[in-house]
Amino acid sequence: MPAVQNAPLIALAEEEAALIRRAAAGEVQAIRQIIRTHNQRLYRLVRAVLRSNADAEEVLQEAYLKAFANLAGFNGEASLATWLSRIALNAALMRLRAEKRLKRASPPSAAEAEIIPFPFSTATTDPERIMAQRQLLHLVEEATDALPEAFRLVFVARVIEGLSLEETAALLDLPPATVKTRLHRARKLIRTRLEAQIGPVLIDAFPFAGTRCDRLTEAVIAKLGLSE
Secondary structure, eight states: OHHHHTHHHHHHHHHHHHHHHHHHTTOHHHHHHHHHHHHHHHHHHHHHHHOOHHHHHHHHHHHHHHHHHTGGGOOOSSOHHHHHHHHHHHHHHHHHHHHHHHOOOSOOOHHHHOOOOOOOOOOOOOHHHHHHHHHHHHHHHHHHHTSOHHHHHHHIIIIISOOOHHHHHHHHTOOHHHHHHHHHHHHHHHHHHHHHHHGGGGGGOSOOOHHHHHHHHHHHHHHTTOOO
16 A cells, blocks of 8 residues: 555656656756756745845856756755755855955945845736735845845745755755754744834725726716716
C-alpha cells in the first residue's frame, strides 16, 4: 500500500530527472521549461537581496547560465528548485558584497528605487479596486524592502514564496528556530510600518465613487423611469 501511495512522487521525480537530462543535453525546450517553472521564485529571492529590479534580472541571468553550465553535475541530493535557489541566492549575495566593497555610499539610483510588481488579480474591471490593489501592494513592497536583509530573506521565502520552515532553513543555511524568530520579527516590523502608513487614510476606506457610483446612479434613474 505505501508503494502505491508514493507512486505519484516517484513519477514526479522521474519526470524531473528526465527534464534535467534533456536540459543538460542542450535541449532548448527543456531549458525553457525549467526557467519558466522556477523564474518567479528565483527572481523574488534575488530581488529580496538586491532590492533592484535591474540588478535582480541581471544576476538571475548569470545564475541561470552557471546552473545550466553545471547541470550535468546535478546529483539530485536536493530538489532542482532548491539547487537553483541556492545558486541564485549565492549569486545575489556575491553581487551585494562586491557592490559594498566598491561603494554604495552614493544615493540610490532610479532603478534601485523601483518596486517589484508582485502579481495580483486584474480580473475585475473596476478601476477603483485595481487602484486600491496597486496602492496596497506598493505599501507591502515598500515595507518588505525596508526590512533588514536577514529578516527580508526569511520573510520572502516563508510568506511570499510559501516555502516550508525546513525548506527555508535549508535554503538559507539557518537553524529552524532562527527562521521562526526572524519571521516573527519581520512580520512585526512590517505590521508596524503598514499600520503607520495605512492608519491616517482609513477615513477614506470603502469609497463608493467613480465607476461604481455612476453605475448605481444610472441604474436607479433608469428604474425610476426618469430621463434628462
